[in-house]
Amino acid sequence: MNFALVWEARWLIFDSFLVTLYLSACAIVGGTVVGMIVALLRQAGIRSLNLALRAYVELFRGTPLLMQLFFIYFGLPLVSIPVDRFWAAFIALTCFTSAYVAEVFRSGIEAIPRGQSEAATALGMGFFHRFFWIIAPQAMRVSLPPLIGVYVSVIKDTSLATVVGYNELTRRAMELMLRFGHPLEFFITVALLYFAICYPISKLSEALERKLTPTAR
Amino acid sequence: MIEVKGVSKSYGAHEVLRQVSLEVEPGQVVAIIGPSGSGKSTFLRMLNGLEGFNGGSIRIDGHDLSVPRELQQVRRQVGMVFQQFNLFPHLTVGRNVTIAQRLVLKESKAAAEKRARRLLDRVELSEKWGSYPSQLSGGQQQRVAIARALAMEPKVMLFDEATSALDPELVGEVLDVMRSLASEGMTMLVVTHEMGFARNVADRVLFMDGGRIVADGPPGRLLDNPEDERLIQFLRRIGNHERSDPTPVSGAQPA
Ligand SMILES: Nc1ncnc2c1ncn2[C@@H]1O[C@H](COP(=O)(O)OP(=O)(O)O)[C@@H](O)[C@H]1O
Ligand SMILES: [Mg+2]
Numbered sequence: 001m002n003f004a005l006v007w008e009a010r011w012l013i014f015d016s017f018l019v020t021l022y023l024s025a026c027a028i029v030g031g032t033v034v035g036m037i038v039a040l041l042r043q044a045g046i047r048s049l050n051l052a053l054r055a056y057v058e059l060f061r062g063t064p065l066l067m068q069l070f071f072i073y074f075g076l077p078l079v080s081i082p083v084d085r086f087w088a089a090f091i092a093l094t095c096f097t098s099a100y101v102a103e104v105f106r107s108g109i110e111a112i113p114r115g116q117s118e119a120a121t122a123l124g125m126g127f128f129h130r131f132f133w134i135i136a137p138q139a140m141r142v143s144l145p146p147l148i149g150v151y152v153s154v155i156k157d158t159s160l161a162t163v164v165g166y167n168e169l170t171r172r173a174m175e176l177m178l179r180f181g182h183p184l185e186f187f188i189t190v191a192l193l194y195f196a197i198c199y200p201i202s203k204l205s206e207a208l209e210r211k212l213t214p215t216a217r
Numbered sequence: 218m219i220e221v222k223g224v225s226k227s228y229g230a231h232e233v234l235r236q237v238s239l240e241v242e243p244g245q246v247v248a249i250i251g252p253s254g255s256g257k258s259t260f261l262r263m264l265n266g267l268e269g270f271n272g273g274s275i276r277i278d279g280h281d282l283s284v285p286r287e288l289q290q291v292r293r294q295v296g297m298v299f300q301q302f303n304l305f306p307h308l309t310v311g312r313n314v315t316i317a318q319r320l321v322l323k324e325s326k327a328a329a330e331k332r333a334r335r336l337l338d339r340v341e342l343s344e345k346w347g348s349y350p351s352q353l354s355g356g357q358q359q360r361v362a363i364a365r366a367l368a369m370e371p372k373v374m375l376f377d378e379a380t381s382a383l384d385p386e387l388v389g390e391v392l393d394v395m396r397s398l399a400s401e402g403m404t405m406l407v408v409t410h411e412m413g414f415a416r417n418v419a420d421r422v423l424f425m426d427g428g429r430i431v432a433d434g435p436p437g438r439l440l441d442n443p444e445d446e447r448l449i450q451f452l453r454r455i456g457n458h459e460r461s462d463p464t465p466v467s468g469a470q471p472a
Pocket of ligand 2: 257258259
């Protein structure tokens with residue numbers, strides 16, 4: 001084992017570590033926003049819309065993220081939508097994440113007793129007021145632990161953006177290995193970096209779950 | 218105040234309400250009794266648009282409930298109190314009572330809080346302003362729910378078995394609030410199993426059975442000299458003992 005090489009490449013690795021964090025953050029924010037919108041629209045109870053949204057969710061949950069990356073990176077330019085490596089990775093990860101987020105929110109919303117929505121309606125609150133002030137905050141509480149689970153997966157899945165040539169942590173490790181050899185040293189280092197982000201977040205989710213469960217009705 | 222004409226409601230082939238008509242004067246307190254499944258809740262929920270109806274018409278304070286634009290108007294004027302309280306568990310007591318004032322009536326924060334404090338004071342819960350619903354007893358929660366509904370300054374209040382989910386010793390405190398509301402001239406429709414309340418507070422009692430209003434009259438006549446055979450059976454079944462007892466209501470004295 002020769003970690004001196006790794007140490008020498010530390011700034012290159014750190015740089016791509018930041019890139020991974022950035023892509024993760026973008027995908028998480030994008031996926032959460034889109035997922036919330038999907039969950040909200042599903043509450044409207046319009047049949048054709050529901051069908052379309054379900055198809056969207058099932059499509060992105062039912063196909064490999066790797067394929068989605070390829071389709072977006074190679075496919076969108078074919079229909080004259082230019083995407084660079086970042087945008088391809090961002091769009092694919094956002095769609096993929098939003099499908100899971102939408103499902104987490106949906107089951108969170110379904111866990112809220114009907115009486116909540118009825119009481120709000122009886123007070124004269126309209127659809128958006130009910131959703132944003134009454135239903136969503138309660139659903140959020142129920143959904144938080146599984147949501148964080150989704151986020152952890154997303155952080156790990158950003159490594160797949162390697163295939164479209166986006167320069168995140170995993171790709172950087174591969175480049176370094178090709179240049180200097182010593183694959184184990186580089187990959188152990190990179191794996192530890194992923195672990196260093198994901199493990200605390202998983203623990204946080206467990207702690208939240210413990211904290212939220214006893215007070216949940 | 219309330220004008221219901223020939224209203225029906227079915228779920229699929231199951232007819233829950235059949236040609237129900239009713240007129241309620243302002244300030245009238247109407248108790249609705251009847252066996253479970255007779256359509257009492259459905260009828261009440263129809264009056265603020267929580268359920269649609271298939272035929273007939275409903276007007277509340279001049280607003281036609283079948284016109285979608287008027288529905289919002291009606292909901293502001295009709296307060297509802299549920300068996301399960303349905304307080305918002307993620308909001309404090311104070312926020313429970315102010316939120317709809319802020320969002321629906323567009324009241325300023327100060328005005329909404331002032332009204333909320335006055336109403337919570339009135340149900341004797343002003344010290345619970347910052348508590349969450351889960352920290353309150355059932356009776357306290359239901360009193361907050363009443364304050365929450367009153368905060369919209371409704372002209373009509375609907376109570377759907379407001380005391381049925383409460384421990385017996387907590388029933389009295391909620392009935393007391395309802396009684397004082399009645400004495401101030403609020404128009405009230407009260408689905409209840411509390412015969413004491415029906416007898417002593419209501420101006421009028423409706424007996425529903427099989428989706429119809431089978432009997433309608435002042436409590437004295439309806440409860441003490443019932444004529445309808447089904448009403449007689451119903452009263453016997455629930456043990457209508459308090460016939461000539463003038464000082465009322467199971468649990469009227471708060472514990
Ligand atoms: N959403 C619904 N779908 C189908 N049937 C319903 C629904 N809500 C109520 N019912 C039926 O309507 C009838 C009247 O119910 P309800 O109004 O709750 O009666 P009550 O309040 O007098 O007990 C019952 O037979 C009940 O099963
Ligand atoms: Mg009922």
